Amino acid sequence: MRYLPLTDTDRQDMLTVIGASSVDDLFVDVPAEARLPGKIAGLPEHASELAVERHMAALARKNLSAGEAPFFLGAGAYRHHVPASVDHLIQRGEFLTAYTPYQPEIAQGTLQVLFEFQTQVARLLGCDVANASMYDGSTACWEAIGMARRITKRGKAILSSGLHPHYVSVANTMAKFTGDALLHQAPTLDAATDIDALIAGIDKDTSCVVVQYPDILGRIADLTPLADAAHAAGALLVAVVTEPVALGAIKAPGHMGADIVVGEGQSIGVGLQFGGPYLGLFGCKQKYVRQMPGRLCGETVDAAGKRGFVLTLSTREQHIRREKATSNICTNSGLCALAFSIHMTLLGERGLRELAALNHALAVQAADRLAQVPGVTLLNDSFFNEFTLILSKDAREVVRNLADNGVLGGVSLGRLFPDAPEIGNGLVVAVTETVTAEDIEAFAKALEEELA
């Protein structure tokens, strides 16, 4: 029990100070019938570090990790190369093992990072302000819908068919209980997005329109007309970005009129991790700041007049406002925000633009190559690093067979939209800087065989 420093002598000495005769005496308030007499049966006892590491390594080896195969999965989680220095720095004990910075005098490290993070995120999304992180993109998306309800005092949100289906599911789950009305349908296999339909659907009960950019099929559309239409009806535009690297290449939603921009920050600094922990990004216009959910870090001065940072506007938060809070969120994604911020600092604007350009160029090459495979049609006119292929058969089966042949070849629309069999032949393919020319060729060959 290497993590427990008390020796038996210590325990005895401490009991004497306490005035108890045994540790069991400290549990007197537990009803006798609920007290377990000894360790829970049927569970193993403590194990050495060596044994535990061996067990976990054996489980890890049962997975085919992304680095071991030609890899083309995206659909809301992207594999980018994270510089080694990012992981080194986030493991410094002073970051890793610190608490939420409620005591600012001894938490300036974390606080300054959050202030820098908020600024980076706001600039990337094209917003005035950003918060200090949410759980992930999907929960941030729901929080944005709730925030739009509070601002507009309306309860109907229109969700784009291009919104990630998991994000839609999360919103549906919550809306059942809050009473929000959510309009949504599955996407069609069309090169054009549903912007026009969304515009047509806005009415005076609409709290917000929620649109993903690039969308789940990889399509990119100018959001300006949608923003104008929403604003004209007194509604807000909520934009969702699941691949923030795209914003090194394409216009920021905030600059096209989005009132709230949320996103999944996992792409930068965080890594795949089988889905979590991820990093919810949340930015908005300055005028809505007091309706934002989540923590905010602000600049101030200390008693000696030095610049310093504190958590602020906490009257929005649950620990102060309790049931009147803007959200119930407490612990968020601090360490992921740190990783994002470090990676973004290493990139800088120049690096981010180079990274985005490289992603796009490789994606274009891959799309053109894959479209040559018999039985494959490229859906997209426009895309960043992800596009949709229409196959000559159900993509679910194709994906499984490719995996058996050692190729991780994208995400099938059948898995994402099981209730929309009409788009089951669609395959969403992501291409990042980690993809090589050989990977593309291997994928094309395997696909050719599979569709032959």
Place this chain on the structure above:
Amino acid sequence: MRYLPLTDTDRQDMLTVIGASSVDDLFVDVPAEARLPGKIAGLPEHASELAVERHMAALARKNLSAGEAPFFLGAGAYRHHVPASVDHLIQRGEFLTAYTPYQPEIAQGTLQVLFEFQTQVARLLGCDVANASMYDGSTACWEAIGMARRITKRGKAILSSGLHPHYVSVANTMAKFTGDALLHQAPTLDAATDIDALIAGIDKDTSCVVVQYPDILGRIADLTPLADAAHAAGALLVAVVTEPVALGAIKAPGHMGADIVVGEGQSIGVGLQFGGPYLGLFGCKQKYVRQMPGRLCGETVDAAGKRGFVLTLSTREQHIRREKATSNICTNSGLCALAFSIHMTLLGERGLRELAALNHALAVQAADRLAQVPGVTLLNDSFFNEFTLILSKDAREVVRNLADNGVLGGVSLGRLFPDAPEIGNGLVVAVTETVTAEDIEAFAKALEEELA
């Protein structure tokens, strides 16, 4: 060129301050014919972190690492489990990227660690004092022979046949130039060590006797009679320990009369690393401290009276004494010493004893199991975690064939002593806590097949 922060604008501004028109002007002192006009031809250009990591990972995958196979190699380098916290701590930038602590005011971290390390090593080896580290066990061994020459003013050293052959080679290389006479012969396949022969060989010209404990065949002998005999003749006893974990189970050489005890510290905290960097341990009696090679850290006080630590007795060292120094060593194994010290602190005496007991018990089990294989004889009466098997055929070939079958089954005496074909059937087998019962069984089975 991600490690070079100057921008072209910076470079131009700096040249202006310097008063040079181009960077080439700064190399005017290089004879024109030796100036390369551009980058050296035939070498690749700079590469991204992703590309470099991929290249190195591909090379790494071409090796069969110890963790991937039943593993029984020792002979001077041992595979022990190193707790994850050791590697975490030595990677803290303040340790990893610090220089030799010549400025003690801002190097107390490293200095206190070295003071603690010296104390730990001295106690483990049973010496009065220890230095702050040498390159490795083999060079420490030669330094001990040189130190014995300086102390005794005699030039003949007797090396036990049980001394690691690489250590003998290093000493032979140096002795050719210093003129020391070294007596040595290869070991025989006998359960008894050569202690008696060594005692018989000591005479009035002998500077020291060098004996390994446990020796290269894994045998353990009481060093007391040898120490007595050496001292009686005015010679020193130098003991060499290549597996310091053993000293958690068996008597320390310093407590059996050794004047100088050197060792290879790799076993504790450092890891295999294909042979380096390793960690030379060097301890001796208090009276010889001013003849010691290498750095020493000592306690003192600062101007405010606080306890502090400094490098001391540097009048023995090359940077002060130049050609009169006790050794030419400068950079040593600081970070490895840190790793050793952290691991030893985690173990503590209780953990070290448990570790040693576990190693010994597993080795006993393995020895007994392997001795049951037809064609195998166990040489050792006594051993700690390493022993020698006598096979029915040349062990070199056996080792190679076992490797082809995925078993890393010990070190052949043929590889260690190529000039002693008479012991070519010997196989040195090490068993540490990282070996499982399944590993032992797999080894036994493979050996059985190989010798059938």
Place this chain on the structure above:
Amino acid sequence: LEEALIFEIGSTETTGVDFAEAPKVASRLGNLARTDGIGLPGLSEQETVRHYTRLSRQNYAIDLGLFPLGSCTMKHNPRLNEKVARMPGFADLHPLAPQSTVQGALAVIHELAAWLVTLTGMHSVAMSPKAGAHGELCGLLAIRAALESRGDARSVILVPESAHGTNPATAAFCGYKVEDIPATPDGRVDLEALKARLGPDVAAVMITNPNTCGLFERDMKTISDAVHAAGAFVYCDGANFNAIVGRVRPGDLGVDAMHINLHKTFSTPHGGGGPGSGPVVLSEALAPFAPLPFVEKQGDKFVLIEEETAEDHHVQTFGRMVAFHGQMGMFTRALTYILSHGADGLRQVATDAVLNANYILRSLDDVLDAPFGGSGPCMHEALFSDKGLAEGFTTLDIAKGLIDEGFHPMTMYFPLVVHGAMLVEPTETESKAALDQFILALRSLAERAKAGDEALKSAPYFAPRRRLDETLAARKPVLTWTEPELAEAAE
């Protein structure tokens, strides 16, 4: 030395990364290329390492010393857990990778789930909630779904005054009305008052046990029975499960749902504010309503049950709470921690946590007021109040004084039921020597605050910053950096 902001030292032309040159292709960005300056400064790798290394040194952390934050459970974070979480077989897996390629990952989730169910004595567990508060949400959604499935639209949730702020916030977040439950003078739920309030409009009672006064709710089973009898459910806030793990199973106390903060009980690192992870154990009554996705073992294979595969499996699910499957990175760490401790070690965890807290309580109750000190032993945390400090001296002064003594402050002004509360939770990973040092420091501060030592009011003196002006920060919020010339122009 002050550390400048990246915006002050970096430039948009500097980068700390190299990329392979992009192949030349015609852009297909739909004429939406970003042409404006984004304003993201870069630093070289060396400068980046320095910036964050130096910043880190302005933080206090568990790795530097005892962190007595009550209810936050700041315990040692073993480095083995970090190493395991970074194994490529876990860290470099896509959440939507074909299930045949992630059997080891699903096995981890399944194995951890089995431990949580067994340790709590509950029926099943929902693994996807992202943190404790998200877990509360999960529990209340399950309760609401269960009630609705029987056509029972209840609207009120009862919460004790001493509850974490997340409890009422969560209840409100999913559309419930929140009402307080009063406490008895000894710091526990008032059973009679609770019983009196129960009725057909009450959906659930949220109780923290051990509660935030550090006391075990003795009447827990009776409460549960009463709640169930009234047709409602019992939600237990599991933030303090570390006090009882291995010694008491919440399932034996009639709990219907409880979140487990993996970062508290099972030592995943707090990371300066997250990520957390809040799996929710559920009773048999609530299990059918658990969210998607979850992992099932079918034969020797593990299957991730999600929309695609759920069809006939799990028709009553209240739906998905989050994209993908929860905090895998925390699952690997928590399972590693659990396996290291084993069933025997986890029981010892609770024992030592409670022992350490009582040692602090009894070592200081002569100089600090312990409002419930007479109610018997505390559990994993010791509660003190500001009663008896000199006029004008507050809990805040003691907290800031602790900083100068080399410690993080305890939790202050929480729970709200005690005036000037100081809630001290040492955790089981502190040695007696560390506790003795802390006790000495807190004792000396208590004595200074009683004696009216004015210097204490301006503490801390030896921290990277003196007390910060939070009012200024909130009055005129500066939440992002602006170039000085722009900031001036704006004024």
Place this chain on the structure above:
Amino acid sequence: LEEALIFEIGSTETTGVDFAEAPKVASRLGNLARTDGIGLPGLSEQETVRHYTRLSRQNYAIDLGLFPLGSCTMKHNPRLNEKVARMPGFADLHPLAPQSTVQGALAVIHELAAWLVTLTGMHSVAMSPKAGAHGELCGLLAIRAALESRGDARSVILVPESAHGTNPATAAFCGYKVEDIPATPDGRVDLEALKARLGPDVAAVMITNPNTCGLFERDMKTISDAVHAAGAFVYCDGANFNAIVGRVRPGDLGVDAMHINLHKTFSTPHGGGGPGSGPVVLSEALAPFAPLPFVEKQGDKFVLIEEETAEDHHVQTFGRMVAFHGQMGMFTRALTYILSHGADGLRQVATDAVLNANYILRSLDDVLDAPFGGSGPCMHEALFSDKGLAEGFTTLDIAKGLIDEGFHPMTMYFPLVVHGAMLVEPTETESKAALDQFILALRSLAERAKAGDEALKSAPYFAPRRRLDETLAARKPVLTWTEPELAEAAE
């Protein structure tokens, strides 16, 4: 806060590790079981992490700021190198593993060797030396072996006064007599004096180029020719190779042997005093005498040539210098660094290193005496002296003053040829902003020392310790900790 020693806070009964229970067996320890107490204290894992984390914070390091140590070349240590060195395929390999199982490791050694040979324009390279001084030993042993092979027993090695202490120490360590070579007033080797001294007793000349005054030895080729004509060899101390890598090849200057400090030129971390790594490049004349082992490519296989395999390959080798094959852990880091920079980047390394040093030289030569400032540009380091400081003020005061300004001191009192030398090497990984900050600080200290600011004599004030009493430490050395009661009893 002071950090106690492990001996003061640990106990021999405490441990931070768990082991599986040892099987019960009869001991075969030859009746030598260790029964006495060893006296090794243990700490729990939490306490261990805290002890070393806190201690680390008393160090200055490259990760915290500019480290202007002349000749020590403290440059940025990329974390990629650390990551690569820890790949199990490199870190978890036994040095005596069968060669068929370590082909990737041998490939690394071979690939790095090829880079070193090409960058230096030499014939071959000995990879096994463990550090720079060990490399010097390697070079001198090769020279001695070459001389002996032709029956030429020369006994003297010529070394400039400005040489690193390791040069004469190494020469003496392998049995040579050392004689000084004088310098010219402009800080270089006196060619005429050298020529005059050459004769049949001189085995070799050891020259550092660029030299420790930061100057390139213009006459290097002429020196080499003269040395060779006299039947001797040229050893070049390669500690400063970082100044010329990619711009000048030592092989073109007639060098016979040169060590390369991988921790200087190729950025393997210094680690508070090692490990280093000192491969030695050799001319064709010396190559046959290179030590065992080394790596050869035979067809598509890599072969480690050692005793077992050397037989007919390498009969003239002077033997083995070290157990196993050198600093593999440093090879992986150095190769990673080299591949990251490429041929173009390495040339830029030398260029920026020299540019940065000249920028410092010219930004400060108005306030600090630059003894060879008139000799033209410096190379990678700028040399100043204490000339012109107020009476009683020394280089030491400036050095300690730098600590309070947040920097590590420069190298002081070396080289010996300049009074009160201050040798400043910024390296190529410093930004202009960092240099400007440093220049400002050094300028202000120079001005204070010229003005006679007494406060400077007691600097540092803001370090973890004030100036330490080194005399006391040496007079009565305390090299290990002793229990206080035993220490007292001994007095």
